[in-house]
Amino acid sequence: MKQYLLAVQFDETTPESEGEREEQMARTGRVTEEMQAAGSWVFHGGLRPSHATTVVRPGNGTTTMTDGPFAETKEQLGGFWVIRCDDLDQALSWADKCALACGCPIEVRPFDDGSED
Amino acid sequence: MDLDGVYRAEYGRCVATLTRLLGDIGLAEEAVQDAFAVALQKWGDEPPPNPGGWIVTTARNRAIDRLRRESTREARHAQALLLHQPDEPVEVGPVRDDQLRMIFTCCHPALSPLAQTALTLRLLGGLEVAEIARAYLVPEATVSQRIVRAKKKIRDAGIPYRVPDDADLPDRLGSVLTVVYLVFNEGYTSTSGPLLRTDLCLTAVRLARALAELMPDEPEVIGLLALLLLIEARRPARVGPSGELVVLTEQDRSLWNRELITEGHDLVRRCLRRAQPGPYQLQAAINAVHTDGPATDWTQVLALYDQLLHHTPTPIVALNRAVAVAEVHGPALALATIEELDLPGYHLLPATRADLLNRLGRTADAIAAYDEAITLATNDTERTFLEARRARLTTNR
Numbered sequence: 001m002k003q004y005l006l007a008v009q010f011d012e013t014t015p016e017s018e019g020e021r022e023e024q025m026a027r028t029g030r031v032t033e034e035m036q037a038a039g040s041w042v043f044h045g046g047l048r049p050s051h052a053t054t055v056v057r058p059g060n061g062t063t064t065m066t067d068g069p070f071a072e073t074k075e076q077l078g079g080f081w082v083i084r085c086d087d088l089d090q091a092l093s094w095a096d097k098c099a100l101a102c103g104c105p106i107e108v109r110p111f112d113d114g115s116e117d
Numbered sequence: 118m119d120l121d122g123v124y125r126a127e128y129g130r131c132v133a134t135l136t137r138l139l140g141d142i143g144l145a146e147e148a149v150q151d152a153f154a155v156a157l158q159k160w161g162d163e164p165p166p167n168p169g170g171w172i173v174t175t176a177r178n179r180a181i182d183r184l185r186r187e188s189t190r191e192a193r194h195a196q197a198l199l200l201h202q203p204d205e206p207v208e209v210g211p212v213r214d215d216q217l218r219m220i221f222t223c224c225h226p227a228l229s230p231l232a233q234t235a236l237t238l239r240l241l242g243g244l245e246v247a248e249i250a251r252a253y254l255v256p257e258a259t260v261s262q263r264i265v266r267a268k269k270k271i272r273d274a275g276i277p278y279r280v281p282d283d284a285d286l287p288d289r290l291g292s293v294l295t296v297v298y299l300v301f302n303e304g305y306t307s308t309s310g311p312l313l314r315t316d317l318c319l320t321a322v323r324l325a326r327a328l329a330e331l332m333p334d335e336p337e338v339i340g341l342l343a344l345l346l347l348i349e350a351r352r353p354a355r356v357g358p359s360g361e362l363v364v365l366t367e368q369d370r371s372l373w374n375r376e377l378i379t380e381g382h383d384l385v386r387r388c389l390r391r392a393q394p395g396p397y398q399l400q401a402a403i404n405a406v407h408t409d410g411p412a413t414d415w416t417q418v419l420a421l422y423d424q425l426l427h428h429t430p431t432p433i434v435a436l437n438r439a440v441a442v443a444e445v446h447g448p449a450l451a452l453a454t455i456e457e458l459d460l461p462g463y464h465l466l467p468a469t470r471a472d473l474l475n476r477l478g479r480t481a482d483a484i485a486a487y488d489e490a491i492t493l494a495t496n497d498t499e500r501t502f503l504e505a506r507r508a509r510l511t512t513n514r
Contacts, residue, residue, distance in 0.1 A: 002275045087276070087277035088227060088274045088275045088277065089285065092227070093285075110274045110275055115273075
């Protein structure tokens, strides 16, 4: 079994009504329940928008702190699922459901399982 | 058959089988290379009766030896896989299944289109990296880098080595057919250099034949094979004595390959009986009409283009349909159908427009359209053809 991160690329510049947001949450919630029933779910979470982000950087043996995300881009990490499945095809079929449920692009990334490069 | 011949014919099949046995394309390739090195020493002038089987057995034994010497996690994993595989003889069935798995892995949509093509040509077509680089006019280092990166992604991302299940098959088969079709197209009208790259055409036909053998019940697979055969049949007439391009309507039909045409027509009839038309089958049917009898029945071609456009409403199909519209309803109507088309950078749009304008007697507009087409054409032979057409107009004035 391999683990995959399904990361939601959320466009923070598109305004969303309260109703739309609730519908989206309901849809993604159903996908999560389906993952749990199938035994593929490991973990998931939705994130606060990037205005709440702080970056801590190392340098010269100490750290500095800055307000905001790494890069001021339109699309930010909005949430994620961690799933466990046999291969990329299974991960991609979950990603299909996630993308349709949240209406955002999903980045599918395998976890480093310690095998060599 | 000499060793080179065996290599070309058997490399892909052997790697496909070893990939199943070892669970990794890279390890499989190493093992097969090792086995060919042994063959070079042992075979002498006469290869064994079943050279492919010999290579697979030798590669498998060499892989076991190699894995015993190594202690990495992959090596242990591959060794465990190998030891748990039944010691099956190389039969036709499993070998075919292995190749089918391989082509779906190579054409996985999670890989870039160029990587899909390069991997398919390398692992199924048996082409060397240098040959692929020459065919696509890119540096050898670029091709080998793409292939290495794609193989790493297959391994690290966990792209499976199996035929997709029924739910995914139509989509995934689409990307396999696209790769084979693009390989053929690049051979038939190269992006640059000489017009034809016969080796690519033949590789694509060979892959399409293999797919049709593996999936005889998929109408679009049969459609693609029929399409390629019917275009390939006309290749000998496509280039004139001094290397110039000869368009379909001006080709010497006696040069066409009758055998391929007969085979293509049989396949098209097989598709028609199934009555599940798709874009490749419709294009094959169009080419069957072109190759039927002494001249093209344009009314029938247009009817098929109408179906194709309904099925695949792309500007390219609309452009090709316009040629049939001109033959059936005249150039004015044809011109009207392509006026709104948006195909930036595609030389055949202004080239088609130029031809239609010329037939309408609008010579100055035709010349301007030819100029545009000449600027956009990337293949020398096509450009020369367009320049010759344009020159006819200026001398006639």
